[in-house]
Amino acid sequence: MKTLRILCSAVLVALSLPAIASSAHASTYNPLETFAPFVYPQPANAFRTANGRPGPLFWQNRADYQIKATLDPVTRKLTGEEVITYTNHSPDDLDVLWLQVEQNRYLPDARGAFGDEAFPTEFTDGEHIASVAVEGADGTLQKADFVISDTRMQVRLPQALKAHDGALRLHISYSYTVPGEFGGRTDVNPTKNGDIFEIAQWYPRMCVYDDLRGWNTDPYLNNEFYLEYGDYDYSVTVPWNMIVVGSGELLNPQDVLTKTEIQRLDEARHSDRTVMIRSADEINDPHSRPKQSGTLTWHFRIQNARDAVFGASKAYIWDAARINLPDGQTALAESAYPIESAGNDAWGRATKYLKASTEYFSKQWFPYPYPTAINEAGSAGGMEYPGITFDAKEAKGNELHALIAHEIGHTWFPMIVGTDERRNAWMDEGFNTFIDVYEADAFHHGEYAPKRDVEYAPGGGNPADEIVKVLTDPDAPPLLTRADEIKEKYRHPVTYFKSAYGLILLREQIIGPERFDPAFRKYIQTWAYKHPSPSDFFRFMESETGEDLSWFWRGWYEHNWKLDLALQNVAPVDGDWHKGAAVTIANLDRLVMPATLEVVYNDGSKQDIRIPVETWMQHRSYVVRVAGNKPVTSATLDPQHVIPDIDRSNNSFTVK
Incomplete structure (x- = not known):
């Protein structure tokens, strides 16, 4: 700023x-x-050391996914088959596995329904698990018993999964009805040329088993996610006239795109200006699709990620441009949006915003790791996933730039640095809001600087003065409060604003950029694709910057001191x-x-x-x-x- x-x-x-x-x-x-000496929330040991780094005995489990799904836009039903290859690197034999089945959040008796500001009025019939089986060494499937509790599913294994690199393949068949716009992070929403489906939380996902809490089985109330890393190979079958944009690389463009669209994508991969892949004039032109009946199967892959999602619609305009990364590497920036969102004052500049912010974050902090970065326009408002974000289709100008920069900024927190968002949302939203501040300064000679949106300074004024409203509020929770306990009233002022401003104070007033920036870069590099705790961050920054910051951790994070x-x-x-x-x-x-x-x-x-x-x-x-x-x-x-x-x-x- x-x-x-x-x-x-x-x-x-x-x-x-x-x-x-x-x-x-x-x-x-x-x-x-x-x-006084600061008592860190998590102890130092052989798993996590006193200098905030992974220790000699650090381990982390892994989940790789193969998913085949079909989306029926008429019934809004998604049907899927998945195979999870789960590797147990922990020192413990595991006789059960825990998974998240988060479409149950939309049941009328879901735990999360009782925590909203108002009790919801729209529901679905939740997630239907047709079968669960464990694959034997000879490839045969053995039925596994399971129990569903709210948004969690416990699978009871026929034989315990061995410690220290034991692996198994879990087969699950499932289906659910996509919620309407009340789904929030996943939904179907209308446009004049057809519905847009934003598909997230769409497959049973492994809970994290870690050295801090064992199985992390917090129910999905409304806060975000804590997920294992792995590779995702997934296929989505939809009607012929729908475009699908998803996490990672499209593996079969020859099957789902026209020759013209393939040529335009190749042009975009070599262009710093935005190239139209599918124009507004082509939305209702059947020749913009490789066939004019039946279905098409879109095949994607993303590696070393903690999730994969997709958007699907026949209403998309689609454009793209090259992202220039450090060391001569490149990626592809893409935007998919309805005609209502078009125009240079709106989504016509979306790919430019995405390209610029991804390039800035890559140069300043850590290189962008995925082959594509995609903005998808719908009603989810602003939601981040590896390689793709769901952003508000109504957003324009400064609001759209800030939204795109913030959501793709989540690539660094929590997609690269794998924060437990369900417990420590301030390490996700706040850290990301912090890096947004400087991106706003950098974009187009400060066109939208300084950043003063609701996620940073709620009143739009000087952050040092605005934060006083939080510090003097006796009901404002400390940053080290479990995310699910923070009321909506305080979610942005505390989780986003106070956390981000704390890093601003560290960088600009307490430590100085010359020591803070290298330490923060090294923190990202050290914990890339791992799960740091708050104590890991506190210890790392002290060790790397050479400062005893116990007074700051206590006053700013543990308490809400003035x-x-x-x-x-x-x-x-x-x-x-x-x-x-x-x-x-x-x-x-x-x-x-x-x-x-x-x-x-x-x-x-x-x-x-x-x-x-x-x-x-x-x-x-x-x-x-x-x-x-x-x-x-x-x-x-x-x-x-x-x-x-x-x-x-x-x-x-x-x-x-």
């Missing part, structure tokens, strides 16, 4: 004197509380301005923060002095001796409003 840049003022701090003034009102600050710095007096040293100025500052509340002290002299010149957090390790108030030889007229703490001080009325002092 342009308003959140590090101050680069010249600093001169001379000797400091003992405090000589008390605060004007009672202070709640206790140094021994704020700077910051109130005060400037209480400015006087000449020993009554003589030629000896410098004695400036009395105080910390009145539990949070601490480094700050800039600006001193203004009688000739209009200024001097900035950096006040480190260590100032408050032993003191509630402190006298800073500022070298100088001329009278001071005023002094101000945090003159640029870059730290979240709850009371700015006591940040300035005028010398009488």
Whole structure:
């Protein structure tokens, strides 16, 4: 953000004197509380080390999927057959497997239905599991008993799956009815040229078994996901006139595209400008499809991913352009949207937005890992998956740019860095919102900068001032609150805004970009395709940046503490301005923060002095001796409003 840049003022701090003034009102600050040793939520051990890295005994299970599905747009029924190859790298024999069957979220008695702001009025008949079987070594199938509880399914294995690299193949047949727009993350929604199907949570998915909690079987209430990594090979059969866009690479373009469309895609792979693959004029032209009756099967593959989804419609306009990645690599940016969304003020620029944001994030943090990046327009609003996002078809201009950048930004959190979103959504939404801020600065010479949308600063103003609304709200939950416990009222202000602003403070005020950026890049690289915990992040950033940040983890993440710095007096040293100025500052509340002290002299010149957090390790108030030889007229703490001080009325002092 342009308003959140590090101050680069010249600093001169001379000797400091003992405090000589008390605060004007009672202070709640206790140094021994704020700077006490921090108790990390998760312990360090041989699996996860004290420096925040995977340990020598770290392990992670794997799930590879082969899926064949058929979508009937008339009945809205999806029928599927999947084979999951599940590999148990853990040190434990597993006698059961747990899977997520999240279409049960739309049943009237679903647990998640009772947590909404209002009880839902639309439902489906949930997920129907026709059969579950385990494949033997000789290829024969042995029926497995299973029990479904809400959005989870326990499969009881005929023989336990061995520890240390035991593997099995699980066969599941299933079906469900696609929910309408009430489905939220997965739905069918109308346009004038046909329905758009946004298909997610569309196959039984393995729950994560990890070293922190064993089986992670949190029900799907409304918060997002925690998934194992693997390769996905999936086929989707739809009527001949539908276009399908999905996670990963289309493996059979010769079967589902016309020669013209294949040529246009090849052109797009070599073009920095957007190339039309299927135009608005071709939507209702049967010759834009390779055949004019029956069905077509679209075959996709995505590797080293934690999910795969697709969109399908006969109403899509489809365009694409090349993404330029580090080391000469490329990928393909694509957008699929209805004619209602077309136009240069709307989705006509979507691929440009997608290309630019993916290139920026790849250069700044970690290379984009998938062959395609796809925007799909519908009513899901804004939802991320590996290689594809579902974005609002009504969005335009700045809103659309911010939406596309944010959703594709989720490639880095949680698609690459595999956060447990269902418990620690702040490590997903907040980290992603943080990288969005700088992408907005970078796009098209700052066309849409600085970023000030609802996901960052709820009131649209200075983040340092806006966050005060959260810090002073006694009901606002701390960041280390389980995601399902956070009310909708606080989801964006806390999970997105406070988490993102915490990283802004770390980068620009506490650590500095020269140390923060390499550490954050290394964090992404270290935990790529793994599952870090909050403690892993805390430990890693401390170890890499060389800072003890326990005071920040405690005040900003474990608690919702407030910051109130005060400037209480400015006087000449020993009554003589030629000896410098004695400036009395105080910390009145539990949070601490480094700050800039600006001193203004009688000739209009200024001097900035950096006040480190260590100032408050032993003191509630402190006298800073500022070298100088001329009278001071005023002094101000945090003159640029870059730290979240709850009371700015006591940040300035005028010398009488």
